[in-house]
Amino acid sequence: MKFLNSHHGRQAAFAYLVLSPAILYFSVYFFYPIAVELWASFFRGQPLIGDSEFTGIDNYVQALTDQRVRDAFVRTAIFAICGTIGTLLPALCLAAILAGPVKAATTIRAIIFFPYIISFVIVALMWKSILDPYTGILNAVLSSLGLPTQNWLSTPSTALPTIIAVTIWKDIGYAMLIYIAAIQSIPKDLYEAADVDGASARQKFFRITVPLLTPTTLFLAVISMIAHLQDLSAPYLLTGGGPAEATRLYALHVYETAFVELNIGYASALSFLMLIVILIVTALQFRFLNREVSY
């Protein structure tokens, strides 16, 4: 009673009152699902909703030797790495330009950022109409220039690069804005000192801007890698995973294993493996970040 009347007692009571819905919510929607998924990954069939059989770690053993899973993973790694590099490099260049004295910089910034806030459903629709082999504008432009045309999304060798290009198109603006904010927070006197020493614009960019942006680059790389690793919308909406599984990325493979083949146990194991990969990527990049930033 005395505790409740003290300031700290009342604060604690209020804190627990406020936190109780949050504790309930995060338990039900975050911790419980992960526990259930781990449990389900030890069963074959449809644990929780139908017939299933306990098979221990069989699903994991199978996943590691399954050629389709391995292919999907390699494709996803290519997708994530190329997508991340392909987004960050142009975004950095654009940010370096737009952080400087450029006419209409605010408007240009907003326009380049705009695709980022559009649903991928609309993005996919627009690009599929542009890339359409018969009626699309891209092939028409290429053939009028005398260049070879392509069936972009239906040829195994071009499908994945095309999907990567579309995701880059959508994501560039976000990375650019984050870079601009970071560049603007670099102290001006560093550049002034470099000017006094007669440094060229190029030297200033590579010796001051780029190194000081390392934390920003790592932040963007982590979130971009994680987003790409679990991206389902891009392959689902642009190609449906085809042609000949050339764009069947890991997330799409898990989704179809779970919701089309209803192989819940196996899909849970695949999902859990992805969680482990994501945790490793995050941990590695943050370790690198800590080392880099401590100068």
Next chain:
Amino acid sequence: MRHVADQRSAGTSLITYIVLAFFVILALFPFFYMVSLSLQSDADLFSGLPVIIPSELQFSNYLTIWEKAPFARFIVNSFVIAGGITILHLLFDPLIGYVFAKLVFPGMRFMFAALLSTLMLPFFIRMIPLYILTAELGWLDTYQGLIMPFAMSAYGIFMMRQFIRPIPSDLLDAARLDGASEWRIYRAVVLPQLGPPMATLALLTFVFQFNEFLWPLVVVSSVEMRPITTGLTLFNSEFFTQWNLTATGGAILFVPSLLLFVFMQRYFVQSVMMSGMK
């Protein structure tokens, strides 16, 4: 010497503007092409040569399309789902953020660590058990089934906490000495100072949820419960190569995002830059 330098910077700035023009056109062209397609007749579409400016503007596509799918319902659904989630975030995130920023209670560190650990459990990984959970609750194909998995986020709570921390604790202690309850301190002292960050939170949450595609794809089975995103895919597969009609659907469903962006453009850019600073 000066003259040479000027010439060089004029050259660099020409290249700069060419690069910028390229990216601006690249960003805008697909939208322009979508609107152009939506106004084309079948004759234009199958003329063998892609048309950028329609030979005649066929506005009738915009009437035809309305009979093929319940667009109004899709738009209402998107607003109910994204709006509902945004309201829940505005109710809970600042309040919980306040508790973690300013209150002293046993177990605080542990609970904060547990909260941050949920950032490592992305939605995709939880999707299969969440589907089963939603089915067990009988919430498949309902608004609550679509809203609840996104009702709170550690990211939003963390962001609010970062903005509440700088508020002087002396101010809160003074209010406590005057006998104000914790709830009153939150309502009267903390909340009024959170205008801009809460607007940021609302904007980012709304847009993110408005574009959500995966979860509705998994839990919605009827046509009437579809939000814009999955509503459009239904349509896309039905008229596969009739790009003029598909583009009309895309153009209609793109209007809410466009309006939101045009009116809040400045704010959008600031929001993202602000959230990235953290």
